[in-house]
Amino acid sequence: MSDAVARLNAALEGRYTLDRFLVEGGRSMKAVTRTLAAALALACATCSAPSSTAIVVTNALIIDGLGGPPIADGVVVADGGRITGVGPAGSVTIPVGAQIIDADGGAVMPGLADMHVHMLGGWDGEGVDMLGYQRYLNALLYSGVTTVLDIGSVLPFIQQIRAEVDAGRLAGPRIYMVGPLVDGPNPAWPPLTYSAHDANTLRSFVAQLSAAGVDAIKGYVGLSEEMVDSLVRIAADESLPVIVHLGSSVSPPAAVRSGVRAFAHTPRRDWNDDEVAAMIGRGTAVITTLAVIESFSRRRFQDLAFLDHSLIASTTPPWFLDDLRRFASAEMSDRQVAIATANTVRLMESMGTVKQLHDAGVPMVSGTDAPYPGVFQGEGVHRELELLVEAGLSPLEAITAATRNAAALMGAEGEWGAIEPGLVADLVIVRGNPAENIADTRNIIYVIQRGVLLDRDALAFDLQTDLGSRTVGSVAN
Numbered sequence: 093m094s095d096a097v098a099r100l101n102a103a104l105e106g107r108y109t110l111d112r113f114l115v116e117g118g119r120s121m122k123a124v125t126r127t128l129a130a131a132l133a134l135a136c137a138t139c140s141a142p143s144s145t146a147i148v149v150t151n152a153l154i155i156d157g158l159g160g161p162p163i164a165d166g167v168v169v170a171d172g173g174r175i176t177g178v179g180p181a182g183s184v185t186i187p188v189g190a191q192i193i194d195a196d197g198g199a200v201m202p203g204l205a206d207m208h209v210h211m212l213g214g215w216d217g218e219g220v221d222m223l224g225y226q227r228y229l230n231a232l233l234y235s236g237v238t239t240v241l242d243i244g245s246v247l248p249f250i251q252q253i254r255a256e257v258d259a260g261r262l263a264g265p266r267i268y269m270v271g272p273l274v275d276g277p278n279p280a281w282p283p284l285t286y287s288a289h290d291a292n293t294l295r296s297f298v299a300q301l302s303a304a305g306v307d308a309i310k311g312y313v314g315l316s317e318e319m320v321d322s323l324v325r326i327a328a329d330e331s332l333p334v335i336v337h338l339g340s341s342v343s344p345p346a347a348v349r350s351g352v353r354a355f356a357h358t359p360r361r362d363w364n365d366d367e368v369a370a371m372i373g374r375g376t377a378v379i380t381t382l383a384v385i386e387s388f389s390r391r392r393f394q395d396l397a398f399l400d401h402s403l404i405a406s407t408t409p410p411w412f413l414d415d416l417r418r419f420a421s422a423e424m425s426d427r428q429v430a431i432a433t434a435n436t437v438r439l440m441e442s443m444g445t446v447k448q449l450h451d452a453g454v455p456m457v458s459g460t461d462a463p464y465p466g467v468f469q470g471e472g473v474h475r476e477l478e479l480l481v482e483a484g485l486s487p488l489e490a491i492t493a494a495t496r497n498a499a500a501l502m503g504a505e506g507e508w509g510a511i512e513p514g515l516v517a518d519l520v521i522v523r524g525n526p527a528e529n530i531a532d533t534r535n536i537i538y539v540i541q542r543g544v545l546l547d548r549d550a551l552a553f554d555l556q557t558d559l560g561s562r563t564v565g566s567v568a569n
C-alpha cells in the first residue's frame with residue numbers, strides 16, 4: 093500500500109483528520125486530488141458499480157491514421173482522454189467497467205482534420221455569418237472533424253472561439269489559427285487582413301500575431317518575393333511557420349527556397365526534380381483544397397443529390413441550401429462560364445500536381461477552404477478525401493492527409509492524428525471499410541472526442557434552438 097493510500101485509509105477510519113492528511117501530504121491541492129482519485133479508484137476495484145472512465149471500441153477494423161495496414165477485429169482502449177491500448181481482440185486488456193462501443197465490424201479511424209477552413213460562417217465564401225459559429229462547430233464534430241486550422245479570420249473573433257472551445261464552454265474541434273492574412277498594400281479580403289508595405293510593418297504584424305497566440309502566419313497573394321522572404325525570416329524569430337497563398341508574382345519554388353512551411357492550396361505546375369527535392373529537403377507541405385477548386389469548376393452542381401447527404405442535410409440551415417440550389421441552377425453569365433471552364437482545367441491539373449508531389453514524398457494535408465458553394469464545414473473533408481483518391485492516392489494515403497500529415501503540419505504528431513497509445517483519443521467509427529472505399533468515411537456511427545462519446549443528435553442542426561441567422565455583407569475586396 094502506498095504511503096498516500098495508507099494516510100487516506102487512516103483518515104477514513106478517523107485516526108487522522110482530513111486537514112492533517114492534506115498538511116502531512118505536503119503537496120499542492122492538485123497532487124492531493126490526484127492521490128484521492130487514485131485511492132478511490134483502488135477502493136472501487138472491488139465495487140460492483142462501473143467506475144471506470146475508460147471507453148473501449150471493439151469489433152473494429154483499425155485504420156491507424158499513419159497509413160499502416162488496417163488491423164482486423166481490433167480493439168482501441170482510451171482512458172483519461174488518451175489512447176491507452178490498440179491491437180487485435182485478445183491482445184488488449186479491456187478495463188473493468190469500461191464503456192464499450194461495439195463497431196459491429198465497421199472501422200475506427202482517428203478524428204479527421206480540415207487544415208484550411210474559415211470559421212466566419214455562411215455558404216458562399218464571401219458573405220459571413222459570425223453569429224452562427226455554433227452551427228459550424230457542431231457540423232464539424234458531427235462529421236468526425238476533431239481538428240481545424242482557421243487560415244484567415246478576424247483576429248479577436250477566432251481568438252475568442254478558440255479560447256471558449258479550449259475552456260470547454262463551447263462544443264467544437266481543436267482549433268489552430270493564423271488570425272488575419274498578411275497581404276500587400278491592396279488586400280483581397282480587407283476585413284481579414286493586415287496590409288503590409290515593408291519589412292517594418294511585417295515585423296510589427298508578426299509581433300502582434302505572436303502575442304495573440306497564433307499557430308502560424310498566412311502570407312497572401314499581394315506579397316512580393318522579397319516580402320515573402322522577409323516574412324519567413326521575421327516569423328522564424330517568433331518561432332512561427334509561414335503558410336502561403338501566392339500571387340502570380342512569386343513562383344512556388346522561390347517560396348520553397350524562402351522556407352515557407354506549407355502552401356495553403358495545391359501549387360499547380362510541373363515541378364522539376366530539383367524543385368521537388370528542395371521541397372522534401374525543406375519539409376514543405378501542401379494543403380490540397382481540391383474541394384474549393386471543384387466548387388469553382390461547378391462540377392459538383394451537375395447533380396445536386398449530394399445536398400441530401402446527412403452530413404450536409406443534418407447540419408446546414410435549410411435557407412442556405414435554398415440559396416445554394418438557386419445559385420447552382422441559375423443561368424450563368426459568359427464570365428461565369430469562363431471561370432468554371434478555367435477551374436475545370438485547374439482541378440485536373442491540381443490533381444496531377446497532388447499525385448506528382450505525393451509520389452515524390454511531399455506530405456499532402458487535407459484542407460477544403462470551407463465555406464464556398466458546395467464546400468461545407470465537416471462534409472467538406474469527406475469530399476476532399478474522395479478527390480484525393482480521384483487524384484490517385486490510395487484511400488489510406490488520403491486518410492493520412494487528414495490525420496498524421498495534418499498533425500505533423502502543426503508539429504503535433506505526438507499529440508493527435510493517429511491511433512497510438514499516448515495520443516488524444518479523438519476517434520471516428522464508421523460503417524463499411526474506408527481503406528477500400530473512401531466514401532465510407534461518411535458513414536459515421538460514433539464520434540469520440542478526447543475519450544468522450546459525443547451525442548451526435550445534439551450536434552445536428554435544430555430549427556428550434558438555432559439562432560436563425562443569415563449571412564451578411566462580403567469580406568471580399
Ligand SMILES: [Zn+2]
Pocket residue numbers: 208209210243244461
Ligand atoms: Zn481560404
